[in-house]
Amino acid sequence: MTRAGDTLRHSAGDHPSPLVVHSMSPGIVQIPGDVSVREAARIMRREHAPCLLVKDVHASLGIITHSDIVYKVAAPGLNPSEVDARAIMTRPVETIEYDKPGDDAVTLMASKGIPLLVVTKLKQPIGVLTVRDLAFSPRRPLPRIAVTMSILGGKSRSPKQAATLTQLSQHGGVVETASPAPTGTRLSLSFYLPRSSRPIKARAVVVRSWDDAQAPPAASEPPIHTGMEVQFSRLSASDQSHIVTWVLRTLYKQFGEQ
Numbered sequence: 001m002t003r004a005g006d007t008l009r010h011s012a013g014d015h016p017s018p019l020v021v022h023s024m025s026p027g028i029v030q031i032p033g034d035v036s037v038r039e040a041a042r043i044m045r046r047e048h049a050p051c052l053l054v055k056d057v058h059a060s061l062g063i064i065t066h067s068d069i070v071y072k073v074a075a076p077g078l079n080p081s082e083v084d085a086r087a088i089m090t091r092p093v094e095t096i097e098y099d100k101p102g103d104d105a106v107t108l109m110a111s112k113g114i115p116l117l118v119v120t121k122l123k124q125p126i127g128v129l130t131v132r133d134l135a136f137s138p139r140r141p142l143p144r145i146a147v148t149m150s151i152l153g154g155k156s157r158s159p160k161q162a163a164t165l166t167q168l169s170q171h172g173g174v175v176e177t178a179s180p181a182p183t184g185t186r187l188s189l190s191f192y193l194p195r196s197s198r199p200i201k202a203r204a205v206v207v208r209s210w211d212d213a214q215a216p217p218a219a220s221e222p223p224i225h226t227g228m229e230v231q232f233s234r235l236s237a238s239d240q241s242h243i244v245t246w247v248l249r250t251l252y253k254q255f256g257e258q
Helices: 037-047 066-074 102-112 131-135 237-257
Strands: 030-032 051-055 061-065 095-097 116-121 124-130 145-153 161-166 172-176 186-192 199-210 227-234
Touching: 037 051, 037 061, 037 066, 051 116, 061 066, 095 102, 102 116, 102 131, 102 237, 124 131, 131 237, 186 227, 199 237
Parallel strands: 030 051, 095 116
Antiparallel strands: 051 061, 116 124, 145 161, 145 186, 161 172, 172 227, 186 199, 199 227
16 A cells, blocks of 8 residues: 555656655635625635635535636626536546556546646545646656746836746746746736647746755755746736646646656
């Protein structure tokens, strides 16, 4: 039997496959089905939750994500105070057990075309696993992407500069640059996904910034690059979907090669 602290290994090689429990975000917020969408949105914001688990009558479970609120309420122009959570929840809820290998999660996400899974232990919800969680896993580095960046401010913007984008997800990523901007700085980013001719343009906000002087690496660790963790503040729905598909395919390929 596999324990939560164990690490699985593929028989074909020595590369470890981390368990779902090692990458997930612990905890999941549950609400009744009659909570309004407006209140559900407030709860998601307050708890920094990627989704909410909705328990409707007769023990029926559903899930609400940010996309559900945007496409099912905001886009049609409905009043979020007059729509119940049960009306927009997605069913069935796709789940995965906490002690499954990460490649099982990638395969399930790719086959279902979904960006997150509810993690369970003995079929009880204990956390959430998102594409972002997998992308930021240090054992699953994604390719480095050339990005053109400029700093926004007032009516003008700084000259464009070249940088490198890593750990990309539909929510944001890490920009490696010799001159990181302070937290809160607004950025304009332009880049192409590997093997794609479609440009992606996004607005982003710096949520964390660092340099070598602030965080010198230990002798046993690889060099630390100067850079910024950024969160997208403006990204089209089609570009979000394009990034999710690319991340899932890339992660799936990485798992398949090991």
